Amino acid sequence: MRLHPLLHASAVAVALTATFDAPRLAAETLNAAVGLPPKNSTVLSYERFADYVAEHSDLKIKVFSMSLLSMKETSPGLRDGMADLGFVLPVYYPAEFSESNLVANLSMLSTAGRQVGAPGAVMTGAMTEYILECPDCIAEYSAQGQVFLGSMASASYVMLCNTPVQSVDDLKGKKLRSGSPNFSRWAERFGAISVSLSGNEQYEALSQGVIDCTMAAMSELTNNSLADVAKYVTTQVPGGVFSGAATANFNADVWRGLTAEQREVILKGMARMQADMTLGYQDLSDADAGTAAERGVTLLDPSEDLVAATNAFVQDDMAVIEQQFTDDYGVQNTGAKIARITELVEKWKGLVDAADGDVDALAQVYWDETYSKLDRASFGMN
Incomplete structure (x- = not known):
């Protein structure tokens, strides 16, 4: 336990x-x-x-x-x-x-x-x-x-957003905060824009619309008070951990x-x-x-095509990293x-x-x- x-x-x-x-x-x-x-x-x-x-x-x-x-x-x-x-x-x-x-x-x-x-x-x-x-x-x-x-x-990475994102099409043009190059490549694979910011800058960037989402663990809802500014969380993707x-x-x-x-x-x-x-x-x-709903945060499941495309990305990215x-x-x-x-x-x-x-x-x-x-x-x- x-x-x-x-x-x-x-x-x-x-x-x-x-x-x-x-x-x-x-x-x-x-x-x-x-x-x-x-x-x-x-x-x-x-x-x-x-x-x-x-x-x-x-x-x-x-x-x-x-x-x-x-x-x-x-x-x-x-x-x-x-x-x-x-x-x-x-x-x-x-x-x-x-x-x-x-x-x-x-x-x-x-x-x-x-x-x-x-x-x-x-x-x-x-x-x-x-x-x-x-x-x-x-x-x-x-x-x-x-x-x-x-x-x-960290725990597994998800997308904490100020707008709903569930599919490959939804990602196009979105500005995603990334703390590591592999997550940046994942964002760019789907037509999103990777933005490099420190963890301490996530709150202000989301609240002011500088970014649409941050790729981070669900725990950031509490650790950096993102429940105040990220009202949608897409689970499972990008996956991986920090x-x-x-x-x-x-x-x-x-x-x-x-x-x-x-x-x-x-x-x-x-x-x-x-x-x-x-x-x-x-x-x-x-x-x-477990407490997201009572804090006004909506949890969203990614579409099947986004999950499949993410799994393919992990395999393809090995050669890129090497x-x-x-x-x-x-x-x-x-x-x-x-x-x-x-x-x-x-x-x-x-x-x-x-x-x-x-x-x-x-x-x-x-x-x-x-x-x-x-x-x-x-x-x-x-």
């Missing part, structure tokens, strides 16, 4: 106590930059992560929501020591993080083929495992003075200054935060779907990397189904499959 994100806090206090026991450590306070509003479920998960670290050590984490660094400032701010750790969006830096963005561009695999209840949890696991085993990925974070510790992902996030990148010098025991506590907390954050988005999306990342970003062995990512997505579909949407179970899977395999003495130390 999944818990609503606002109910997770009590579960976090007791979850995984036996498995994730850790010694008390020396007192120190780290500053975390999260460029999202205070009530956003990501920020709430970050605060519960800080609680976990404090509970299992004397290490403290102070979470700054939209006050220390903006989303676009977080990566260079971490590099320059303005924060100790933070929520980084590699999609804002296509050249610097091309290896990570390759994985994020393949997120539609999570909703294609075999269906699972929480596709975001699939991409969280697949992306984290892939990056941690990928020397090229680790090197690009190191070049930015950062240590990558994990990912997260997985272009590095949940808690550390400044490399700060990470290397911690003891092995401190790093272990943080890694155990990361397994918990990934599950909490990702399922928080899924739970909130499910809850928002060529783009090879030619434009110089990624080597792109075909083999895409094959590995595809394999991991299918693996994680099975693991996520077995966890059955439960935070504790999913956190344990993330720990068992990824974090427990890292060498505390050497990981991120070079």
